[in-house]
Amino acid sequence: MFAALMLSLGIIFVAELGDKSQLMAMTYALRYRWWVVLSAILTATTLVHAASVFFGHFLGLSIPADLMSVLAGLSMLVFGLWTLRGDELDDEESARAGRVGASVFLAVMSSFMLAELGDKTMLATITLATNHDWVGVWIGSTIGMVAADALAIAVGRLLGKHLPERSIAIGAAVLFFAFAVWLLIEGLSDASPVLVATTVPVAVLITAAGTFWIRATHRRRGEAALDIGDDDPAARELH
Template sequence: MIAALLLSFGVIFVAELGDKSQLMAMTYALRYRWWVVLLAITVATTAVHAVSVFFGHFLGMSIPTDLLSILAGLAMIVFGLWTIRGDSLDDDESQRATRVGASVFLAVMSSFFLAELGDKTMLATITLATDNDWLGIWIGSTLGMVAADALAIAVGALLGKHLPERTIAAGAAVLFFAFGVWLLIEGLTGASTVTVIATLSATVAIVGIGVAYIFRILRAPVSPSAPSMPADR
């Protein structure tokens, strides 16, 4: 078990360096509290690698990833629009500000879960689990990915303390959109015409609704008593 743990830790840690997941972790840390981001990534990684080990060790097979990449790409676009929207709260919303942490946790966890399904680190975990101790592979791969992403979170948290809020929001939104396009391209490569049309239609609908909502928020009169909440950092 120890050998499998060390093997999977090293393989996944190295594979994660410079990966989109590490960049995503840094982007989230620019906007939100580092411990919320790290906890969400840990939960998502544990779940994804449990799935990987199950398929690799017990079933000896992989799973189709095109649809998962498309869903993850759409999720990234939604999160980019959410970032542009900002976190200004009205009187009623400010009384529920403590819920922001929970919503961020769920958003980060779900987006990481979707983004990692079908990623090279998941495929590497499946491969390692076919011929090694499944528990060691599960623990080692999870720790390896969390360790790599923790480095990115530290960088993001450090940058977040020295950059203006608007710069952080704009940069984060751009990165989220880039991740979304990246994942959509991965999912649509070799896809059928019906899948491409359906995905493009869903993307246009999401962007249209998001932009319309943002403009409505920006054009709404601002109450003098409405406090402005910074990002959940």
């Protein structure tokens, strides 16, 4: 078991260096609390690698990677648009601020699970589980991936201390859109015509709806800022 643990830890850690999951971890770390991101990654990795060793050791079946990659790409597109919208809270949203941690945790966890299904690290874990102790592979692969993503989170937090909030938001959105394109191309390259014909209009619809949502939100915030200025005696004197 120990040999399988150390082997899978080393292989998965190296495989994660420069991978999209590590870049995603860095991106999330620019926007959210590091411990929420890391705990979500740990949960997602534990679940995905549990499925990997199950398929590799007990069933020997492959995961349909094209559909999972497309779903992950669409989710990255949504996250990119959400990031451009910004996280400024109105009165109603402020009342729900206590639930933000849970929503961020679920968002990060779900995006990592979708991104990892069918990814090379999952396939490597399946392969290792076919010939090695499955418990050792499960623990080692989970530790290896979380360690690599923790390294990326540390780098992301360090960068975030030296960048303005708006620059961080734009940079994170660009990375999310890059992940979306990457995953969609990966998923649609060998996909069936039906999946391609379904994915393209869905992606266009998400983009159009997200753009409208962003514009409406910014317009509302601009109007709210004007209302505050009108109610401020000092602001009225300036006019």
